[in-house]
Amino acid sequence: MNHQLTPYFTKLVEYTKKDRVPFDVPGHKMGFFENDMTKILGKEVFRFDVNAPDGLDNLNVPKGVIKESQALFADAFKAEHAFFLTGGTTLGILALIMSTAKAKEKIIMPRNVHKSIISALIMSGAMPIFVEPVIDEDLGIANHMPLEALKIQIANHPDAKAVLIINPTYFGVASNIKEIVDIVHQHNMLVLADEAHGSHMVFSDELPMTAMQAGADLSATSIHKTSGSLTQSSAILAQGSRFDYTRLVATIHMVQSTSPSSLLLASLDVARKAMYFHAKDKIENLIPNVREVVTKINKLKGLSASTKEDFLKQGATHFDETKLIIKVTGLGLTGFDMYHLLSEKYEIQVELAETKLVLCVLSVGTTQSHLDRLYDALVDLSNTYGHQDLKVETFKPKGSFPEAYVRPRSAYHAPTRSVKYEEAVGEIAAESVMIYPPGIPILIPGEIIDQALVDELVFYISQGSTILSESEDGYFKVVDKLTWPKWEEIDDEL
Ligand SMILES: Cc1ncc(COP(=O)(O)O)c(C=O)c1O
Structure with a gap:
């Protein structure tokens, strides 16, 4: 196949170059209706934002x-x-x-x-x-x-x-x-x-x-x-x-x-072409540089970066080395502290923080100077915090997730009530609760709330993490067993 071709993107460019009169949606009419964004980004981004006009196919x-x-x-x-x-x-x-x-x-x-x-x-x-x-x-x-x-x-x-x-x-x-x-x-x-x-x-x-x-x-x-x-x-x-x-x-x-976005569709088309021709070289040039930075981080006081071997030892089959995991607790800092320090002091945006670590996602767009900036910041932070003997409060995962009791759908549709964390142990969750990011639910509808989960949430709230759920912090939405005593029968209906 000819991967030089970008059929959708090419047609979109052709279409937008013509002097079209847009009597179709979207209502900005290829940027004729100006706004603050057209002033900053220019009209072009709106000109390329078309729906499914003649010749541009339909998703x-x-x-x-x-x-x-x-x-x-x-x-x-x-x-x-x-x-x-x-x-x-x-x-x-x-x-x-x-x-x-x-x-x-x-x-x-x-x-x-x-x-x-x-x-x-x-x-x-x-x-x-x-x-x-x-x-x-x-x-x-x-x-x-x-x-x-x-x-x-x-x-x-x-x-x-x-x-x-x-x-x-x-x-x-x-x-x-x-x-x-x-x-x-x-x-x-x-x-x-x-x-x-x-x-x-x-x-x-x-x-x-x-x-x-x-x-x-x-x-x-x-x-x-x-x-x-x-x-x-x-x-x-x-x-x-x-x-x-x-x-x-x-x-x-x-x-x-x-009404799929033409900008997004076009970006898939051009990303495929760019990856097809350049991803292998970019990734294979990046990996040795990542390994080098991992080795250097592992020599810094108070910091460590994960290697592929660390995960293979646990029984994993492989590790994507474009993910750089840096454990920071040896500095007396949590991952959340590190996340903010890197952003505020060094203009470095990492993907996410967990209690003990930060995660950097690298890609074909990562340059050596990005890695150098990160390493220099880590050296600075290691020098600043590494000599102190600070203990950081971390949360030890209990090693298993809550027990499932009913299907997520059944609990989601059940009658519910709101209970405080301290009264919730033993109740059946009617909502998902997650720390965001990464957005992996630590509780899902249908699971039984246990003390370890409550402790975990209290800890994350104390760290200023974003808790995603339908309830305000400190409360769970649980199945109201009094008005839903025979869940098995109701479960049959859903
Ligand atoms: C493991 C996992 N699956 C699925 C998704 C959803 O992907 P998207 O953000 O493209 O909707 C995410 C998003 O972070 C994710 O981390």
Whole structure:
């Protein structure tokens, strides 16, 4: 295939160069209606923001340039089919799960899934069968899904429709995807992948294998996070004949906007071309430089950076070294302190903070001078704080997630009441609660609230973290058992 071509982007440029009279939406009319943004960014960004005019194809029934761009995209990302998404991988996850399992059908997945998966479970009514991920006590994060634990759940639930894997986790840790795919397919289940953080991996053998390379059926991947397209542009990749193609397409249309952004679509087209020609070199030049900075950070007092070996020792199969994890507690600081210091004092924006660490996401756009700026700031911080013998208050994860009692959908639709944290132990959650980012729910609807969870939330609130839930801090929305005494019967209806 000719990857020099960018069918959608080229047609869009052609279209906007003409002297068009826009009697279609959007209402800014190619920038004729000016606003503060047109003054700063210029009219051009609005001129390129068109709906689905003549010749530019239609994302919901692609027959022209979008179809051609998607075919090139599928080829570059080693899939048979690609579907562009303008609502992020969140939307892709909804489509994957809703097209695979209906109410009460089972999907096996690690418990450290992103909130979009919990939303999909609520919408579809599917029953999650959780596998406990490996908990990394040193860093306080959840890592890969252990194969043995997965095999047990597959044996216990042979009727499950699919296994969902995170490839890789937010922190770059990869499970044994190849073996997982083989085992799951032997049991006639589908393999779905959340590859929000792994779209770039297909371009270098130094990185973990992608779901499509491993033979998985469906993947949702955030091109915007690591492959250079505009924020919110993602894709579903698919291959083989195990999944229901027609149902997948219908479900994508159900959740996708009927007015997809032309800027996002064009950015997917050009990002694919740029990655196809440059990603391998960029990534393979970056990795030795990252390794060098990791080695140097590990010599600084009070700081340490994770290596691939650290995760392999825990049983992970691979680690995406474009994720730089820096543990900071040796400086007497929390990850949250470090996050703010780096931003305020050094103009360095990291991806997220956890209690003990900060995560830097590197990509094809990362330069040596970015790495140098980070290292210089860390040297400065190590000199400032490294000599003090400060103890930092951290939270020790309890090593498991709360116990599930009913399906997320049932608890979500149950009658609810609001209770204070201290009165909530033993109640069934009716909402998701997460620390944001990373947006991995520590409680989901249907799980039983335990003391460890309450302690964890109290700790995070004291650290100034953002808690995402439907309730104000200090309260949970729980199932009102008094007005919902026979949940089993009601569960049958949903
Ligand atoms: C693991 C994981 N899955 C899915 C998503 C959703 O992706 P998007 O932001 O593209 O909607 C995210 C977002 O951070 C994520 O971290």
